[in-house]
Amino acid sequence: MRLLEMTERLVKGPLFGCRMCGNCLLQETAFICPMECPKGLRNGPCGGSTSEKCYVDETRKCVWYEIFKRAKKMGREDKLLEILPPMDWDKAGTETWGEVVRQISKVGARKFTGSLFIKNKEKKSEVWESVFRPLRQPEWWNGDSEYHPPAYEGTVSELEKRLKNGEFVVTTEVTPPLSASTNKLKEDIEIVKPYVAAINFTDNSSASPRMSSMACCKVSGELNAEPVLQIAARDKTRCGLQAEIVGVNEMGVRNVLCISGDSARIGPSPMSNLSILDIDSIQMLWILRRMRDEGIYLDGRKMKFPPKLFLGAATSPFAAEPVLQAIREQKKINAGAQYFQTNLIFDPDGLEKWLEELDKKDILSKAYILVGISPLKSFKMAQYLHFDVPGITIPEKMMNRMEKAGDSALEEGITIALDLIDSIKRKKGVSGIHLMTFGREDITKKIIIEAGLETKKNALIPDDDKNV
Ligand code: SF4
Numbered sequence: 111m112r113l114l115e116m117t118e119r120l121v122k123g124p125l126f127g128c129r130m131c132g133n134c135l136l137q138e139t140a141f142i143c144p145m146e147c148p149k150g151l152r153n154g155p156c157g158g159s160t161s162e163k164c165y166v167d168e169t170r171k172c173v174w175y176e177i178f179k180r181a182k183k184m185g186r187e188d189k190l191l192e193i194l195p196p197m198d199w200d201k202a203g204t205e206t207w208g209e210v211v212r213q214i215s216k217v218g219a220r221k222f223t224g225s226l227f228i229k230n231k232e233k234k235s236e237v238w239e240s241v242f243r244p245l246r247q248p249e250w251w252n253g254d255s256e257y258h259p260p261a262y263e264g265t266v267s268e269l270e271k272r273l274k275n276g277e278f279v280v281t282t283e284v285t286p287p288l289s290a291s292t293n294k295l296k297e298d299i300e301i302v303k304p305y306v307a308a309i310n311f312t313d314n315s316s317a318s319p320r321m322s323s324m325a326c327c328k329v330s331g332e333l334n335a336e337p338v339l340q341i342a343a344r345d346k347t348r349c350g351l352q353a354e355i356v357g358v359n360e361m362g363v364r365n366v367l368c369i370s371g372d373s374a375r376i377g378p379s380p381m382s383n384l385s386i387l388d389i390d391s392i393q394m395l396w397i398l399r400r401m402r403d404e405g406i407y408l409d410g411r412k413m414k415f416p417p418k419l420f421l422g423a424a425t426s427p428f429a430a431e432p433v434l435q436a437i438r439e440q441k442k443i444n445a446g447a448q449y450f451q452t453n454l455i456f457d458p459d460g461l462e463k464w465l466e467e468l469d470k471k472d473i474l475s476k477a478y479i480l481v482g483i484s485p486l487k488s489f490k491m492a493q494y495l496h497f498d499v500p501g502i503t504i505p506e507k508m509m510n511r512m513e514k515a516g517d518s519a520l521e522e523g524i525t526i527a528l529d530l531i532d533s534i535k536r537k538k539g540v541s542g543i544h545l546m547t548f549g550r551e552d553i554t555k556k557i558i559i560e561a562g563l564e565t566k567k568n569a570l571i572p573d574d575d576k577n578v
Contacts, residue, residue, distance in 0.1 A: 132201030137242055138189045140180035146173040149373065150385040152194050153392040154438050156370045157426040157453065158500040165500050166373045166384055178434050190437055193253035193396050193445050194246065196348060196389045206245070213241045250410060253396065257444050257476060261403035266418040267364035268336045269308040273449065273478045278535060279307040279542035280563050281338065281451065281480055282554050286311055286321040292329050295321070301551040303335040305558040307542070308365055310338040310451070314345060317377025324354060327363045338422070339363050342371025347388040348397065348408055355398060359417035367422040367451060368394040392445045395421055399446030423447035426501035427455065427464040436467035439477075449478040451544040454495065456504045456526075458533040465539045474539035481534050484546040485553060486523035489513045524557060531561045 131145050135152060144152050148166040155174035158165030164172045181187050214222045217240045225237035247253050265271040272279050284298045302309060311326035327337035339358055341351065355366070368391045374382045389397070397408050398419055405416040423442040427435060439450065455461050461481065468474050486492045486504075489512040496504040508526060515522035534540055543563075547553045558564055 131197060132204040132206060133195070133197050133246075134206040135194055135246055137238075138192055138194060138246065139177045140184055140186055140189070142173060142177045142180060144173060144177065148384050149370070149390075150387065151370070151390050152196070153390050154190065154441060155430070156373075157424060157429060158373065159429055160500050161430065166375050175430070175434075178430070178437075187437060188255065191255035191441050191444065192247075193255070193392060193441065195248060195251035195253055196393050198248065209245055210241065213245060217241050250408065251396075255444060257473075258399065258403070258446070259476075260399075260448065262418075265420075267308075267420045269338070269365050270420040270448070272307050273541055277307070277542075278563065279480065280305065280545055280558055281308045281310060281542065282306045282545045282547070282551075283310045283312060284326070284551070285315075285549055286323065286326045288320055290321070292321075295326060295329055296333060298549075298551045299330055299333050299335050302554050303333065305555055305564055306545070308336040308338050310340055310367060310544070313340040313342040313369070313371065315372060317344065317372045317374045317382070324358055324361075324363075327358060328361050331362050336365070337363055338365040338367055340367045340369060341394065342369050343389055343391050343394055344371030344374070346394070351389065351394055351397065352401065352407055355401065355417050355419070356413075359419070364418050365420045365422065366398065367424065368398070368447075369424045391423060392442060395423060395442060395445035395447055420448055421446045422449040422451060424453070425450045426453035428453070428457070428460055428503050429501035432464045432467040435464060436471055436473075439468055440471050440473050443473050443477050447477055449480065449541075451480045452482040453501050454482045454484045454546065455534070456495075456502070456508055456530065458530065458537070460503060461534060462537060465537060468539060478541035479539055480542045480544040481540055482546060483527055483530055483543045483557075484548070485527040485550075485557065486512055486519070488519045488523075489515070491523075524553065524560075527557055528561055531557075531563070 131143075135144060136142075147155075148164060149156055151174065155172055155178075156165065159172040159174060161172070161175050164170050178187075178190070181190055217237070221237060222241060225234050228234045228237075265274055269279065269281070282302050284295065284302065287295050299309060309330055311323040311330070312320075313323040314320060323340045327339050330337035341354070346354075358366075370391045374384050398417075398421055400406055400408075401413070402416055402419045402421075405413045407413065425435075425439055425442070429435060430438070442450075465474065465479075486495075489509075492504050492509055492512045495502045496509065511522055511526065512519055531543060534543070545554055545557060547557075
């Protein structure tokens with residue numbers, strides 16, 4: 111075994127960038143080892159990735175872009191849709207060739223060798239799948255490339271109910287407090303509650319600790335305001351995720367947003383580990399969907415009362431070219447995403463291209479899209495977002511408007527936000543907006559009223575859904 115391990119290390123290292131994770135996925139990742147990603151992502155790029163450089167380690171390219179490019183060249187893009195499992199850490203650092211040999215002898219060495227010379231692609235892939243699929247998709251995971259519609263009737267949350275009823279919804283974000291006092295948090299919730307369908311509570315955004323999203327959701331529930339729990343993969347283990355979900359469900363929290371989370375690179379020092387060590391956002395969706403629809407924990411234990419969940423994901427439509435980005439969105443929907451809240455959008459035409467790609471994949475009807483809108487505060491803020499934040503593009507015309515606005519920049523930013531809402535609200539596939547004003551809740555209210563999106567309904571949780 112030691113000899114096999116050394117040989118594998120010597121051959122696969124230089125050829126594929128192999129890190130000997132012991133959970134080989136090379137077949138699905140165009141023969142480039144995804145473990146080269148500083149975050150250790152195994153299901154696609156993070157929201158901060160761009161074609162130029164890795165967002166965590168700027169000295170290198172994003173390994174997932176390299177994987178996408180190679181997969182496209184090899185005609186293996188469909189392979190990127192398979193939901194790949196988290197690591198089985200028991201295998202880390204061990205060889206995988208021994209397992210391949212054992213699986214080949216199960217399938218039949220002659221059959222496998224014969225497949226090397228078969229020209230028929232389908233037959234060849236059938237034999238190869240019989241060898242490699244059980245290795246990369248252990249029974250406890252059983253990932254695939256299929257769409258799994260939610261296995262429940264009706265709706266589980268007020269947000270889902272409104273979206274299902276075709277209402278153009280507004281969600282917003284309230285920043286959790288820095289201290290243990292909830293006075294300001296309660297004030298902020300009360301300001302926006304009458305105007306939005308649900309309130310997101312961020313999970314240590316910018317990798318800086320604050321009051322947990324879970325605690326804020328509890329406060330929100332006590333004020334009868336519908337919360338959205340955000341969970342960043344950065345800070346979660348598989349065990350912690352499942353425990354938290356069962357716990358918050360008991361509190362009445364149904365809406366969950368699974369995100370990768372900002373890298374510790376932009377967080378305070380001393381810097382913590384850069385790697386997303388245990389599970390990525392796509393794996394979180396897969397685990398939570400199976401908890402809800404199949405009533406099982408990842409380890410196979412059954413639950414008598416599975417959690418009720420409306421599962422969401424984040425997306426950054428301009429992070430990659432629309433074709434690549436659409437693969438990422440499709441994968442999240444297949445894993446379990448029922449709605450998306452997007453990164454900040456300032457370019458309605460670019461958004462249209464992204465929506466068209468989703469439509470080509472027939473996925474617009476499978477998830478609700480809430481477009482991220484934020485009023486610009488100043489020309490400086492516009493420059494920062496455009497030049498320093500991956501995935502955000504501000505068109506030149508808009509930049510000029512902000513520059514010319516001078517002392518009236520705040521008002522101009524609100525006018526731009528209103529123009530954006532007006533131009534995106536009739537686009538096919540858009541179900542609402544996710545308004546982010548970063549601590550300016552009075553502006554959230556102003557924009558909603560001026561955009562004519564104020565409805566009689568609000569973020570109140572109906573009595574029959576109350577469980578807090
Ligand atoms: S951390 Fe993000 S940008 Fe860097 S390689 Fe990984 S997916 Fe790409």
